[in-house]
Amino acid sequence: MDRTGTGRICDDLTARQRQVLRLLVQEYVASASPVGSGTLLRQGQMGVSSATVRSELALLEELGYLHQPHTSAGRVPTTKGYRYYIERLMDNVELPAPHRMMIGHQFHQIRLNMDQWLQLTAAVLAHTTRSASVVTAPHAAHSRLKHIQLIATHDTLVLMVLVLQDGSVHQEMLAVDEQVTQDRLSVLTSQINDLFRNMTADEIRDEIAHEPPLVTGWPARVVEWFASRMQEVDLRTVDEIYQAGLANVLEQPEFEDVAAFRRLVDMMEQRQRLEVVLARTLTANGVQIIIGGERPIEEVYDVSLVLSPYGIREKASGVLGVVGPTRMPYAHVVSTVRYVARMMDGLIDEVYGEPSA
Amino acid sequence: MDRTGTGRICDDLTARQRQVLRLLVQEYVASASPVGSGTLLRQGQMGVSSATVRSELALLEELGYLHQPHTSAGRVPTTKGYRYYIERLMDNVELPAPHRMMIGHQFHQIRLNMDQWLQLTAAVLAHTTRSASVVTAPHAAHSRLKHIQLIATHDTLVLMVLVLQDGSVHQEMLAVDEQVTQDRLSVLTSQINDLFRNMTADEIRDEIAHEPPLVTGWPARVVEWFASRMQEVDLRTVDEIYQAGLANVLEQPEFEDVAAFRRLVDMMEQRQRLEVVLARTLTANGVQIIIGGERPIEEVYDVSLVLSPYGIREKASGVLGVVGPTRMPYAHVVSTVRYVARMMDGLIDEVYGEPSA
DNA sequence: TGTTGGCACTCGATGCTTGAGACTGCTAAA
DNA sequence: TTTAGCAGTCTCAAGCATCGAGTGCCAACA
Numbered sequence: 001m002d003r004t005g006t007g008r009i010c011d012d013l014t015a016r017q018r019q020v021l022r023l024l025v026q027e028y029v030a031s032a033s034p035v036g037s038g039t040l041l042r043q044g045q046m047g048v049s050s051a052t053v054r055s056e057l058a059l060l061e062e063l064g065y066l067h068q069p070h071t072s073a074g075r076v077p078t079t080k081g082y083r084y085y086i087e088r089l090m091d092n093v094e095l096p097a098p099h100r101m102m103i104g105h106q107f108h109q110i111r112l113n114m115d116q117w118l119q120l121t122a123a124v125l126a127h128t129t130r131s132a133s134v135v136t137a138p139h140a141a142h143s144r145l146k147h148i149q150l151i152a153t154h155d156t157l158v159l160m161v162l163v164l165q166d167g168s169v170h171q172e173m174l175a176v177d178e179q180v181t182q183d184r185l186s187v188l189t190s191q192i193n194d195l196f197r198n199m200t201a202d203e204i205r206d207e208i209a210h211e212p213p214l215v216t217g218w219p220a221r222v223v224e225w226f227a228s229r230m231q232e233v234d235l236r237t238v239d240e241i242y243q244a245g246l247a248n249v250l251e252q253p254e255f256e257d258v259a260a261f262r263r264l265v266d267m268m269e270q271r272q273r274l275e276v277v278l279a280r281t282l283t284a285n286g287v288q289i290i291i292g293g294e295r296p297i298e299e300v301y302d303v304s305l306v307l308s309p310y311g312i313r314e315k316a317s318g319v320l321g322v323v324g325p326t327r328m329p330y331a332h333v334v335s336t337v338r339y340v341a342r343m344m345d346g347l348i349d350e351v352y353g354e355p356s357a
Numbered sequence: 358m359d360r361t362g363t364g365r366i367c368d369d370l371t372a373r374q375r376q377v378l379r380l381l382v383q384e385y386v387a388s389a390s391p392v393g394s395g396t397l398l399r400q401g402q403m404g405v406s407s408a409t410v411r412s413e414l415a416l417l418e419e420l421g422y423l424h425q426p427h428t429s430a431g432r433v434p435t436t437k438g439y440r441y442y443i444e445r446l447m448d449n450v451e452l453p454a455p456h457r458m459m460i461g462h463q464f465h466q467i468r469l470n471m472d473q474w475l476q477l478t479a480a481v482l483a484h485t486t487r488s489a490s491v492v493t494a495p496h497a498a499h500s501r502l503k504h505i506q507l508i509a510t511h512d513t514l515v516l517m518v519l520v521l522q523d524g525s526v527h528q529e530m531l532a533v534d535e536q537v538t539q540d541r542l543s544v545l546t547s548q549i550n551d552l553f554r555n556m557t558a559d560e561i562r563d564e565i566a567h568e569p570p571l572v573t574g575w576p577a578r579v580v581e582w583f584a585s586r587m588q589e590v591d592l593r594t595v596d597e598i599y600q601a602g603l604a605n606v607l608e609q610p611e612f613e614d615v616a617a618f619r620r621l622v623d624m625m626e627q628r629q630r631l632e633v634v635l636a637r638t639l640t641a642n643g644v645q646i647i648i649g650g651e652r653p654i655e656e657v658y659d660v661s662l663v664l665s666p667y668g669i670r671e672k673a674s675g676v677l678g679v680v681g682p683t684r685m686p687y688a689h690v691v692s693t694v695r696y697v698a699r700m701m702d703g704l705i706d707e708v709y710g711e712p713s714a
Numbered sequence: 715t716g717t718t719g720g721c722a723c724t725c726g727a728t729g730c731t732t733g734a735g736a737c738t739g740c741t742a743a744a
Numbered sequence: 745t746t747t748a749g750c751a752g753t754c755t756c757a758a759g760c761a762t763c764g765a766g767t768g769c770c771a772a773c774a
Contacts, residue, residue: 036737049747054738072737072754112514112530151504151520157469157708161518161526163508169518171526173469173708246603247622250615258607258615265604351514351530393766406718411767429725429766717774724767731760738753744746 012063013084019046020056021065022089025077029327032253034074079293079301079326086289086330095335099128103336107343114138114167117347118242121320125340126245129333131324132268134307136278137239138316138348140166142200148192148226150185158185158222162229165198166316167352170233174225176218188219192226201227201234237279238319243268252325254302263300268323273297278319281307287334287341292326302326306333308341311348320344369420370441376403377413378422379446382434386684389610391431436650436658436683443646443687452692456485460693464700471495471524474704475599478677482697483602486690488681489625491664493635494596495673495705497523499557505549505583507542515542515579519586522555523673524709527590531582533575545576549583558584558591594636595676600625609682611659620657625680630654635676638664644691644698649683659683663690665698668705677701 013021023044027035037053040046046053057075060066065081068074077085095103106124110116118135125133143164151159153173158180162170191214196204204227213220246268255261267274277296281288287308293301306328307321320341322333370378380401384392394410397403403410414432417423422438425431434442452460463481467473475492482490500521508516510530515537519527548571553561561584570577603625612618624631634653638645644665650658663685664678677698679690 034737038737050737051739051747051749052745055746058739068738070754071739072735072752074737112532114528114530146510147506147508149504149506149518149520153503153524154708154710159520159524161506161520163506163516163518167510167516167530169526169528171471173471173524175469244626247619247626250619250622256615258613258618261615261618262604262607265607269601269604351511353511391766395766407766408718408720408768409716412717415768425767427725428768429723429764431766715774718772720770720772722767722769724765726763726765728763729761732758733756734758735756736754738751740750740752741748743748 016046017056017060018089019044020053021060021081021085024066024075025081025085025089028076029329032327034069034076036074039074079291082291082326083294090331093331093335095339099336100339103128103340103343112351121340121344122242122244125320125322125336126248128336129322129324130248130251131322131328131333132243132245132249132264133320133322134274134278135242135320136318137168138166138311138318139168139239140316141314142202142234143168144198144200145196145204145230148189150189150222152180152182152185155179160226160229162233164233168233168239170229172229174222176221178218180218184219188215188222191215192223201230204230237282238275241271241274241278249324254325254327260302264303264323267297267300267303277305278307281319281321282309282317284309287338289330289334304328306330306337308337310341310344312352316348316352373403374413374417375446376401377410378417378438378442381423381432382438382442382446385433386686389684391426391433393431396431436648439648439683440651447688450688450692452696456693457696460485460697460700469708478697478701479599479601482677482679482693483605485693486679486681487605487608488679488685488690489600489602489606489621490677490679491631491635492599492677493675494525495523495668495675496525496596497673498671499559499591500525501555501557502553502561502587504554505546507546507579509537509539509542512536517583517586519590521590525590525596527586529586531579533578535575537575541576545572545579548572549580558587561587594639595632598628598631598635606681611682611684617659621660621680624654624657624660634662635664638676638678639666639674641666644695646687646691661685663687663694665694667698667701669709673705673709
């Protein structure tokens, strides 16, 4: 792609401009204050004078990669600048061994309790990146029924516990008008299990629609309830969301401003919006970086997300990642997220992978 | 107790001092800035001059109820002042009807899904009090086994789903060395259910210790695992914790200071410490108010908690409440928390109460 | 004895000015 | 094309005066 031979690589920036942009982003991420030509010279030896750097800076600003808070200040990367840095300039290194060891160590010696795993994953992510983290429970798109259990908790209340192929367990209660006995429920449990085991929600819907009714009276309504609950669980793209490390981001200077922090907290608390962002990553490949001000989160310009899917697509997959300031050490965060996602892949494979038999 | 006849009631403060303290707390809660004698006079008609109020203020400060940030500022209640206000001066009114209606309305039309109920409860508490909220899942101290189900998810992995009398559902996986079949697990499921149903964790421990072993080989280890998991669940005082409304407290002026807000976030994120506080309320009667700087949370002096147990003691009970700034409209918050706790009582009774049969 | 008006005083908040410092853009020379 | 030099811009922190809410004290009074 180097068509001109003058250091113009790819399509737009010269080698020196790229170097300036890279140094500037790195310096800004480290120092959290606007970077001027002087600082840049001091930082990396680039063999030119400050005046040259200044003109490059002016050009980069004109091209939309940088922004100047005010005339006599240094430059700050724009969203476009971060995006360019992340995609073209950042060293995409593997997480250093000590970090890998530390993470690996924390993941050892824990029992096979999915809830604890996910909580731990969120904690580890938050801790190693000094940011907030999100982790969703693994989940399959059209999971099949593994087991249903109906339990009488009261004379007219039925507790349903639903276990799906993807390992998720769901529960809900239903009030029926008549008295129910555990004996009758146990029979019904067997019937439903025998009839619908290994079926998806859609298949169950079809089965019910076409077959003559299995039962009548309140058991029929229980079956109906079971089917609609299956459907509901099936439609959900993101199940439970685990979070950790909100306190970490409070250390960042950009969140001295309470309003800025509020945007981040809102982001974490508004489940709906968060779900949209997470769902996008669920079907993506590899680590996704969403920079504040970009598409799905235009209004939260000082927050970025580094997310990765994990698990086995179509079998049990979720999303995990980091939520932090836009001014974030992306290289480190990306490699951490990637590494933790790979770890989770391993776990999921162990738990849900193809049986050897 | 009015021994002197000069307005000295109970034991310590005169009627006028109490009036001054009450007005001051109310005014401070409303305005968020130190209250002086002038403001106090303007607020409530107390028929005395500012000089008199000043001397009362000076006395109240000497007694430790008030604090003066600096010489030329007004007074601010101390922890002791808040405590006195809450216990002796606050109007303990019922939540006004419009609020009651709004809350009641939000609670209607939701299905019997405990998870959603608790999430909603947290949201409603946070919304009506404009603070953060915490709600724990209902839970019984020594709950009996209702149902256990063992499911083969893999050739050497067993998923156990545990349903207890208190309605809680617990799950965990176990890796066994040998191949397991669902058939064998189903048999084991029936055996365990038949043998241990309606027993507490302790009873199950005893039974296992004294009876000859039910099975040998890996099924024995599954039984052992089941028993230890029961024990573990039984020992837990607080199960899942639901939170909401952290963003609300960011509106409060005292949390302009990031450090202060950090203390609150830490409070909410450090599960261990939060559990200690919540567990204390679990065994208490009625609404508990923990003021920042007081016993279990000495170091978090700008945060207060208003908590209430709910549910049926020994059968299914939890804690719910509000976490907000010490400068909090206690009367309103207390009546909200009380009202919501009563609502939850109703639900719990419906779900776990004595069967009519 | 308790209450009150008066008064001097304190001290944070506010606003203004000023100088230092960081960084810029521009220009003319190399 | 690069660079040294320079004038200009703008923020920030410090210093300073002012304002005013609020205080404590005291003498006079009911």
